[in-house]
Amino acid sequence: MILLQFTLNKKNLVENSVQASSLTLVKPIVEIDYARAQEEVQVQKQQASPEDFALYKGYYNYLASIPQELKDYFHFKANTTDKIVVLSFDDGPLAYTPSLMEVLSQSNTPATFFLLCNRITNTNSQWYSNPLFSYGMHTLSHKDYSYLDFEQTKQEIDKCQEIFAANNLLSQFFRPAFGIITPELVDVLKTNQIIGVLWNIDSLDWDKKRGDELVAQVLDNLSPGSIVLFHDGVNQTDLKRIIAGISEQGYRIVSLEELLEYPKLNSIY
Numbered sequence: 001m002i003l004l005q006f007t008l009n010k011k012n013l014v015e016n017s018v019q020a021s022s023l024t025l026v027k028p029i030v031e032i033d034y035a036r037a038q039e040e041v042q043v044q045k046q047q048a049s050p051e052d053f054a055l056y057k058g059y060y061n062y063l064a065s066i067p068q069e070l071k072d073y074f075h076f077k078a079n080t081t082d083k084i085v086v087l088s089f090d091d092g093p094l095a096y097t098p099s100l101m102e103v104l105s106q107s108n109t110p111a112t113f114f115l116l117c118n119r120i121t122n123t124n125s126q127w128y129s130n131p132l133f134s135y136g137m138h139t140l141s142h143k144d145y146s147y148l149d150f151e152q153t154k155q156e157i158d159k160c161q162e163i164f165a166a167n168n169l170l171s172q173f174f175r176p177a178f179g180i181i182t183p184e185l186v187d188v189l190k191t192n193q194i195i196g197v198l199w200n201i202d203s204l205d206w207d208k209k210r211g212d213e214l215v216a217q218v219l220d221n222l223s224p225g226s227i228v229l230f231h232d233g234v235n236q237t238d239l240k241r242i243i244a245g246i247s248e249q250g251y252r253i254v255s256l257e258e259l260l261e262y263p264k265l266n267s268i269y
Contacts, residue, residue: 052077052265054201054221059179066181073186074196078225078262083251085226086259087243088112088199090138090175092232093124103236105132107243112197112256113232114138114175117160125167134256136173136197137164145176150184157188173197173256197256199229200265206231214238219245225262 092113104111112134118141128135137160145153174194176185189196201221209217215238218228246253
C-alpha cells in the first residue's frame with residue numbers, strides 16, 4: 001500500500017443523493033483509439049524536464065515515490081511542440097458551477113470537468129450537455145485511494161460508473177482525488193478501459209491563491225501540451241484573465257479529447 005506523503009487542506013465534501021433519470025444521453029461518448037492511448041507512451045518516448053511541471057511541492061515528492069510504470073498509465077502532459085493547453089476543473093458539480101460554465105461559454109473556451117459522483121443528480125447532470133465541455137469521474141466522494149485495496153477501489157469505480165449511467169453521462173476519463181496513483185487503481189482502470197488523466201500545472205486555487213499570484217502560477221508555467229488543474233470554485237475574474245493571457249501567449253485552449261491525440265510526455269521522475 002502506498003501512503004500519501006502530503007496533506008491537502010480542502011473543505012469537507014457534502015454528499016448529495018443520487019437520483020436515476022430517464023433522460024436521453026446528454027452527450028455522445030467520444031471515440032478514442034484506446035490501444036493507441038495506452039501504447040503511445042512507447043512512441044517518441046521522451047523524459048520530461050522539471051520545467052514542464054508546476055506542482056504543489058509535496059506532490060513532486062509523492063510522485064518520486066511512485067514506480068514509473070504506474071505513472072506511465074496517466075496523462076500528465078502531451079508530448080508536442082504545438083501550443084495547445086487543456087483547462088480542467090475538479091470537485092463539481094457545485095452551486096457555482098453554472099456561472100463558471102457561463103464564463104467559459106462566453107469566451108468559447110473548451111474545458112473538462114472531473115465530477116465527484118455522489119454530487120451528481122438528474123438535474124445537475126444536464127449542465128454538462130454543452131458540447132464545449134468534456135467530463136470525467138473524480139471518485140465517488142474524494143477518498144484517498146492509497147488506503148483502499150483492490151476490491152474497495154473496484155467497488156468505488158463501479159459505483160461511479162453506475163451513477164454516470166443512471167444520469168445519462170458517458171465518460172472514458174478518470175482523475176483520482178489528490179492525484180493518488182496506486183497499483184490497484186491502475187489495474188481497475190485498465191480492466192475497464194478508462195483513461196487516467198492528471199495535470200502538469202496546478203493552479204493552486206485550492207491553496208487560497210487569488211489575483212496576480214494565481215494568474216502568474218498558470219501563465220508563467222505554460223508549455224505546449226499542458227493540462228491545467230483548477231477547481232469549480234476558482235475565482236472567475238482570475239479565470240477570465242488567465243484565458244485571455246493564454247491567448248496572448250499564442251496558445252490555443254483545446255478539448256481533452258484533442259490533446260489525447262498526441263503522445264504522452266513522461267512524468268519528471
